[in-house]
Amino acid sequence: MRVEGLGKTFAGGFEALKDINLEIRRGEIFALLGPNGAGKTTLISVICGLVNPSRGRVLVDGYDNVRQFREARARIGLVPQELTNDAFIKVWDTVSFSRGLFGKPRDPAHIEKVLRSLSLWEKRNNRMITLSGGMKRRVLIAKALAHEPEILFLDEPTAGVDVALRRDMWEVVRALRDSGVTIILTTHYIEEAEEMADRIGVIRSGELVLVEGKQALMQQLGRKELTLHLRDPLASVPERLARHRLTLAEEGHALVYAYDATADEDDGTGIAGLLADLEAADIAVKDLYTRQSSLEEIFVNLVKEAT
Numbered sequence: 001m002r003v004e005g006l007g008k009t010f011a012g013g014f015e016a017l018k019d020i021n022l023e024i025r026r027g028e029i030f031a032l033l034g035p036n037g038a039g040k041t042t043l044i045s046v047i048c049g050l051v052n053p054s055r056g057r058v059l060v061d062g063y064d065n066v067r068q069f070r071e072a073r074a075r076i077g078l079v080p081q082e083l084t085n086d087a088f089i090k091v092w093d094t095v096s097f098s099r100g101l102f103g104k105p106r107d108p109a110h111i112e113k114v115l116r117s118l119s120l121w122e123k124r125n126n127r128m129i130t131l132s133g134g135m136k137r138r139v140l141i142a143k144a145l146a147h148e149p150e151i152l153f154l155d156e157p158t159a160g161v162d163v164a165l166r167r168d169m170w171e172v173v174r175a176l177r178d179s180g181v182t183i184i185l186t187t188h189y190i191e192e193a194e195e196m197a198d199r200i201g202v203i204r205s206g207e208l209v210l211v212e213g214k215q216a217l218m219q220q221l222g223r224k225e226l227t228l229h230l231r232d233p234l235a236s237v238p239e240r241l242a243r244h245r246l247t248l249a250e251e252g253h254a255l256v257y258a259y260d261a262t263a264d265e266d267d268g269t270g271i272a273g274l275l276a277d278l279e280a281a282d283i284a285v286k287d288l289y290t291r292q293s294s295l296e297e298i299f300v301n302l303v304k305e306a307t
């Protein structure tokens with residue numbers, strides 16, 4: 001799917017999307033992150049054909065989503081942010097009806113497969129009102145999958161969902177990806193993006209400020225830090241250790257070493273070199289631990305930088 005030069009100015013002049021360019025690869029999980037009001041839902045709505053773009057275009061599998069909207073929409077499933085279900089309709093009927101909306105012929109075998117994959121089969125004859133919140137959310141996913149889309153949008157799929165159910169949802173989404181569906185999700189939970197996504201896009205005030213592979217992002221921006229707790233406190237960093245980027249912490253009781261886990265250590269400034277130099281300097285280490293920046297820290301820094 002390609003988004004080219006997409007812009008949206010709402011009536012009243014508010015510019016919610018500014019020149020968005022994005023390519024989503026077949027079969028990936030792409031997470032769109034951004035603070036409240038950044039434009040995530042607007043972007044999804046434009047791609048899905050619910051909001052008209054002011055500028056630019058969207059190609060879904062090569063089909064323009066305005067000029068060839070039937071072809072484009074048939075390839076897309078959308079799980080909206082809000083629970084939108086008719087309380088008295090049965091699960092089976094609501095999911096089957098969705099398929100009909102896309103002009104697809106009845107296919108009970110497909111509906112059964114979808115309901116089973118979401119653990120809703122036992123509930124197929126239940127009215128929506130009798131389901132728990134988590135089950136209702138899964139019905140929304142089933143509805144979005146009823147017409148066999150190739151691309152599934154999940155707008156904050158786990159908002160307000162408890163931890164156990166969130167993990168279940170992640171399993172469901174991964175299984176969908178493994179079955180060949182391309183997934184685009186928006187989330188406020190960095191943990192969710194860190195856990196699920198192959199690539200991450202960060203949107204802020206209508207601009208896509210970054211698109212990057214998750215691993216690459218964490219490697220580029222994720223610094224590692226090694227903290228060494230010393231047996232005897234130091235007054236300053238000894239001369240022999242000057243070539244390592246060390247800072248003294250905890251009133252001389254700890255040395256903190258910031259490093260890039262992926263960097264070349266051939267010049268002896270890596271961890272192995274540091275430990276050898278510590279021994280040579282006769283500095284006894286009581287304990288040590290490492291920590292790596294999480295995606296959350298990276299994200300917070302990014303949003304700050306862009307301010």
Ligand SMILES: Nc1ncnc2c1ncn2[C@@H]1O[C@H](COP(=O)(O)OP(=O)(O)OP(=O)(O)O)[C@@H](O)[C@H]1O
Nearest residue numbers: 010011014016034035036037038039040041042043
């Ligand atoms: N129909 C509309 N008319 C005018 N402004 C709108 C309309 N819909 C959305 N906006 C504005 O566009 C901006 C982006 O909204 P959007 O819902 O896309 O944000 P979001 O990133 O999805 O936020 P959240 O994380 O809170 O769901 C907001 O400032 C919002 O007020």
